[in-house]
Amino acid sequence: QKEVEQDPGPLSVPEGAIVSLNCTYSNSAFQYFMWYRQYSRKGPELLMYTYSSGNKEDGRFTAQVDKSSKYISLFIRDSQPSDSATYLCAMNVREYGNKLVFGAGTILRVKS
């Protein structure tokens, strides 16, 4: 079983829709939760990170962590065609040192 599971998609939505991207994980010790966006043929770009449980909002993006369910989400409001990319979740715990554990990524397509 992978430590971090992520539905590969693709997820296809119309412009303006609310998008929900999710990851589940098995290691209850994970403390830091990150979301990266990766455009085709580019490196991942850090969008947001949260520590432990709760919500964090940044513009149209909201990251949510539910540690009791081992489940994290990224919500994108008023989605735009420019949001079309692969979204990667990543996690870390102090005991892993510098190692981030990534999900395989969800491909998102926002149609205009």
Place this chain on the structure above:
Amino acid sequence: SAVISQKPSRDICQRGTSLTIQCQVDSQVTMMFWYRQQPGQSLTLIATANQGSEATYESGFVIDKFPISRPNLTFSTLTVSNMSPEDSSIYLCSVTTGTSAYEQYFGPGTRLTVT
């Protein structure tokens, strides 16, 4: 955040040969890392590049196959040695600018195809 460049951006290599990938950052950074991204797979950490000393490798990766150098605070190289088609992948370097490893910034990647 730091601006990171990688060379080459892509290459096609013959099996049995080696390729050295360079990672250059426009400012001094705390930590530098090398990842592999295989098609349909998660990003996997190969090693942490330590300045002036041997890299720290993750389980499943060895120095003989992936020698890494980091001579200063802005530059690192990863060599993929004695390549086979299974090494075909995207190789990415990432950096942190603070003390927290979870806030990493990635380069554009090097797309390697081994024939």
